[in-house]
Amino acid sequence: MGIHHSFPRVIIPKERVVVVTGANTGIGYETAKCIAEMGATVILACRSEEKAKQAMVKMNAEFQAEKDKKNPRIVDYPELSLEFMKLDCSSLQSVMDFAKEFKLSGRQLHVLVCNAGIGMSKQAYTEDGYELMFQVNYLSQYLLTAHLLPxxxxxxxxxxxxxxxxxxxxxxxxxxxxxxxKQYNERNFKRTLYYGNSKAFQIMQMFSMNRRLQNSNVTVTSLHPGVVQTEVTRNFTDLAPWALLFGVSKLLGASKTPFEGAETTINAAVNPALKGVRDVYFNNCKPDSIASMARKKHNQEGLWAYTQECLKKGGFLPEDVIKCLEGE
Ligand SMILES: NC(=O)c1ccc[n+]([C@@H]2O[C@H](COP(=O)([O-])OP(=O)(O)OC[C@H]3O[C@@H](n4cnc5c(N)ncnc54)[C@H](OP(=O)(O)O)[C@@H]3O)[C@@H](O)[C@H]2O)c1
Structure with a gap:
């Protein structure tokens, strides 16, 4: 399996604020818990309050168990500094509500982990009229970054x-x-291609944003968490090759636990050596290559313009937000 790469255990001040989208389960859960155990204030941006609150209780119970074992690598708070804020990435209005509430709180924001996602869903469209994976995995989180960037x-x-x-x-x-x-119907919709597109668009957004953020205090990186045994498979139990990949990987011990799957994200979020690093796609905590389609500047800028068109249409991108995004 080669050398195992992970993240350094650091102590983070409580004032450092981290938002993790989709933090109630899977990779997001482990990311949020582990960063909170290092001391940061972590906001769980989730669509279900009930699931998020249950996750927070579980995180604190696991934290307490580690404290009881006298784990020296976690903070000694009575409770983790965790908060829930509602975010449904299938609704642009929900993203706007989240951004408004966050701005009103007067908080700073130091790390934004765009983790929420759905894999290989069947053909479906959101209330805003966009393909579901395009919106949940990419468009809504573009809108979120745009509003939180200032x-x-x-x-x-x-x-x-x-x-x-x-x-x-x-x-x-x-x-x-x-x-x-839209050229497909429910029977011939290419679920893997549209999942792949949404994940490529996140990487393309990274390049476009970094071009505009040069010399600023904000950096964007991206990553692959690995083949991780989480609830991600819930949408594609009917897709035999993918169900088989996850099943066989589990049997062979070739897939990751949710904690192992979160290591690359946690490293990107907390490793002091990565200060100022941008435009990198991490895999197993190390830089990896990126598909040529996503590396083409022409494609990245085409997507950037298309995305802004989509969001301006609904009045979701006011002038001041665009100016900040464009590096002005
Ligand atoms: N697992 C893997 O092998 C793997 C591989 C490559 C990349 N990834 C990526 O890793 C990320 C985390 O996935 P995971 O494996 O941890 O999957 P998961 O266990 O299914 O967790 C996904 C998280 O995203 C949330 N989410 C889904 N739709 C949402 C929406 N409309 N609004 C807000 N949150 C929403 C889920 O909330 P609910 O619980 O409410 O649905 C959940 O918290 C995803 O972006 C996925 O594409 C995973």
């Missing part, structure tokens, strides 16, 4: 945006005429 820019040094992408980004196309998959 806060991050004024939150002091070393602020990081992390895109939890996937190796499936290699199976993707960039074709604006087909980007919403």
């Amino acid at each position: 806060i991050m820019k004024t939150s002091g040094e070393d602020c990081r945006i992390i895109m939890v992408s996937s190796e499936v980004h290699r199976y993707s196309e960039f074709n604006l005429d087909r980007i919403q998959g």
